[in-house]
Amino acid sequence: AQSVTQLDSQVPVFEEAPVELRCNYSSSVSVYLFWYVQYPNQGLQLLLKYLSGSTLVKGINGFEAEFNKSQTSFHLRKPSVHISDTAEYFCAVRALGNTPLVFGKGTRLSVIA
């Protein structure tokens, strides 16, 4: 079975500052890794995903994430945040094959003007 730990439940950050949202996972098999964003009162939207290959993955809205196999981490970063980035961010994993997405508990990013 897989599990995901998002180490911070809330992250406040000033506008134009950099941000890192942390995600660690646990799995005995190879996994795909995802970051989803949920804006207030909306569904989830995929930010980026890691399947294989280059460990640095670039996504939409200027976000990127780095897969670190030895540390079983997939931290999300953005060099300069905007007010519009205020949202809930979910890290998720899925094992290969016919298995469900397993989500972390989410990190609430609040960007302060």
Place this chain on the structure above:
Amino acid sequence: DTAVSQTPKYLVTQMGNDKSIKCEQNLGHDTMYWYKQDSKKFLKIMFSYNNKELIINETVPNRFSPKSPDKAHLNLHINSLELGDSAVYFCASSFLAARADEQFFGPGTRLTVL
């Protein structure tokens, strides 16, 4: 055009009632899912259907019964609603066999049981 749509968006009902939530996707995907998001924002898979067949069934009370009339629709029927069923329910879809397997989510249905 909405890729994954759900109706209704809000549902307020009394304990003990039976209710349904509908989901439709126009992406041509062969797999659909139901997730429950609780008051602490925790998201958990409930069911998954591939080509109208149940492939994932997590530990969910049998008061919840998914129905897939065709691969573009996956409806969720809930019998004898309880207070603890209050949550936001998300439908999603994807290609099961595709390597990327990105899941596209609907806007959610906020269920409130009084």
